[in-house]
Amino acid sequence: MWLSDRRKVLGGLLGALALSACGFTPAYGPGSPAAGLLDRVEIDAPADRRAFDLVERLEERLGRADSPAYGLSYRIDVQSENRTITPTNAITRYNLNGRVHYTLRDLQSDRVLTEGDVTTFTSYSASGTPVATNASETDAGLRLMRLLADQIVTRLIASSGEWGGT
Numbered sequence: 001m002w003l004s005d006r007r008k009v010l011g012g013l014l015g016a017l018a019l020s021a022c023g024f025t026p027a028y029g030p031g032s033p034a035a036g037l038l039d040r041v042e043i044d045a046p047a048d049r050r051a052f053d054l055v056e057r058l059e060e061r062l063g064r065a066d067s068p069a070y071g072l073s074y075r076i077d078v079q080s081e082n083r084t085i086t087p088t089n090a091i092t093r094y095n096l097n098g099r100v101h102y103t104l105r106d107l108q109s110d111r112v113l114t115e116g117d118v119t120t121f122t123s124y125s126a127s128g129t130p131v132a133t134n135a136s137e138t139d140a141g142l143r144l145m146r147l148l149a150d151q152i153v154t155r156l157i158a159s160s161g162e163w164g165g166t
Contacts, residue, residue: 076099124137
């Protein structure tokens with residue numbers, strides 16, 4: 001038993017060594033470009049429920065800017081799509097297709113550092129009562145905005161080395 005534990009530890013150490021040899025570093029590690037994003041991105045104020053959910057998740061991931069260096073703008077587009085129709089023409093399932101166009105700019109120079117589009121979808125059931133359907137739609141909208149916000153943060157982290165997010 002002791003021999004197999006030693007092999008696991010040795011395997012883990014070899015894996016860590018291989019990752020460090022290929023240049024792998026933690027996204028928010030000391031000196032990494034992405035570490036400069038934390039608590040330094042001022043996100044446009046939300047104007048509706050979907051934007052509020054998006055901004056809430058972005059602030060969870062990036063923090064609230066006390067002394068912002070970057071400004072993040074966004075434009076949300078959500079379309080509802082019928083997915084399941086019964087023989088009596090009742091719609092029982094919907095997809096919410098979401099797209100967010102985002103732009104990150106340097107607040108001092110107003111230069112655009114990066115921009116792009118993220119897309120995904122969520123679904124919800126409409127087969128219960130109107131109250132249950134409304135709750136399902138609200139939950140699907142929240143999940144959609146959280147997924148889109150996570151994609152934006154991932155893109156900002158991935159591109160931070162190109163525009164010097166320090």
